[in-house]
Amino acid sequence: MTDARDAVLVLNAGSSSLKYQVVVPGTAEVLAKGLVERIGEDGGPDGAGVPDHGAAMSVVTDQLADAGLDLGRTGLRAVGHRVVHGGPDFSDPVLVDDAVVADIRDLVPLAPLHNPGALAGIEAARAAFDIPQVAVFDTAFFTSLPPAASTYALPEDIRTQHRVRRYGFHGTSHRYVSRAAADLLGRPLESFQQVVLHLGNGCSASAIAGGVAADTSMGLTPLEGLVMGTRSGDVDPAVFTFLHEQVGMSVAEIDTMLNKRSGLKGLAGVNDFREVLARADAGDGDARLAFDVYVHRLRHYVGAYTAVLGGLDVLVFTAGVGENAPRLRAAVVETLGRLGLSVDPERNEAPSHEARVVSPDGSPVTVLVVPTNEELEIARQTATLLDTRHD
Numbered sequence: 001m002t003d004a005r006d007a008v009l010v011l012n013a014g015s016s017s018l019k020y021q022v023v024v025p026g027t028a029e030v031l032a033k034g035l036v037e038r039i040g041e042d043g044g045p046d047g048a049g050v051p052d053h054g055a056a057m058s059v060v061t062d063q064l065a066d067a068g069l070d071l072g073r074t075g076l077r078a079v080g081h082r083v084v085h086g087g088p089d090f091s092d093p094v095l096v097d098d099a100v101v102a103d104i105r106d107l108v109p110l111a112p113l114h115n116p117g118a119l120a121g122i123e124a125a126r127a128a129f130d131i132p133q134v135a136v137f138d139t140a141f142f143t144s145l146p147p148a149a150s151t152y153a154l155p156e157d158i159r160t161q162h163r164v165r166r167y168g169f170h171g172t173s174h175r176y177v178s179r180a181a182a183d184l185l186g187r188p189l190e191s192f193q194q195v196v197l198h199l200g201n202g203c204s205a206s207a208i209a210g211g212v213a214a215d216t217s218m219g220l221t222p223l224e225g226l227v228m229g230t231r232s233g234d235v236d237p238a239v240f241t242f243l244h245e246q247v248g249m250s251v252a253e254i255d256t257m258l259n260k261r262s263g264l265k266g267l268a269g270v271n272d273f274r275e276v277l278a279r280a281d282a283g284d285g286d287a288r289l290a291f292d293v294y295v296h297r298l299r300h301y302v303g304a305y306t307a308v309l310g311g312l313d314v315l316v317f318t319a320g321v322g323e324n325a326p327r328l329r330a331a332v333v334e335t336l337g338r339l340g341l342s343v344d345p346e347r348n349e350a351p352s353h354e355a356r357v358v359s360p361d362g363s364p365v366t367v368l369v370v371p372t373n374e375e376l377e378i379a380r381q382t383a384t385l386l387d388t389r390h391d
Ligand code: ADP
Pocket: 199, 200, 201, 202, 229, 271, 272, 273, 274, 275, 319, 320, 321, 324, 325
């Protein structure tokens, strides 16, 4: 039987799925992981669904027992919950209690697709486990954005009454990766300026000054910014009015179009970056355009954030595309040589799953590939909160 007393159960609950990992924060060892899908589908012809998050949590505990983690005997240290939206005030992880649950519920209008799932996961875990539960917010790292970066140029009532501002997302990843970059380089985090490009299905860029977030590409929602798998990223907001008034699309239709049918999928017909590359190589013009638009937007943000930071020391690529697509990395820096950016072809193309430098020695800007690990970051932040609390 594995001793899991130091381990944290990290939960990432969506409205219809529950992803989990049992992680030992000190060693980064993963004791178990899995995914329960089709929550809300009671049975079905193949019997694969589960009715609610409570039932999904029972599946998790069964799977943990199968993996040799008898929670009744060895216990776990805590549960760490990924919560997408923490609003303007949750700048750090918090111990979950009824007041915190109410605060997360209060933020549902700002994240109607994400926070309800997280709340259902928290409720189910609180019912299943008598151990501390910690909420770690995807927005927390970006509560440090200066007002100049977090404020939309909108009327006062819209900004204050309706809380319309830039929040930023993927913060757990940006925080983890920016610290891992400092570890890799053996330099104090405070001593350099970096841009982190998190390029997965969702994509975001951040400008980080001495470890503190100074700007980020996602805004009120995760729709703003870079071109993503199925999300458009930046568009003129007047596109919305135009499509509504001139084409007769409803608000819901436009929202779905921008979030689910745009980005790489809208341009190339597929959202998987590997497939975009394969089709572009096979001579597909739409896929070529998709690649070019994706790269153009990335160069645009790297240039803008270099200006925001007043100069750049380190550029970091992370997540599925950033970690695994050397051609994309090379294309992004190709026109940025005068900003001090380049990659060494051999380093850039060498297959590796480790954090590594891919720019030439002596390059004015160091280009890194750093694998992200949001579960480990959540486990660490959970453990740190509990350590501080017991002091
Ligand atoms: P998520 O945001 O869902 O966590 P990931 O970080 O796993 O997503 O990234 C998924 C993306 O990474 C997909 O577009 C996938 O095509 C891309 N990807 C994964 N491996 C490679 C690869 N070897 N080359 C290019 N793209 C890759």
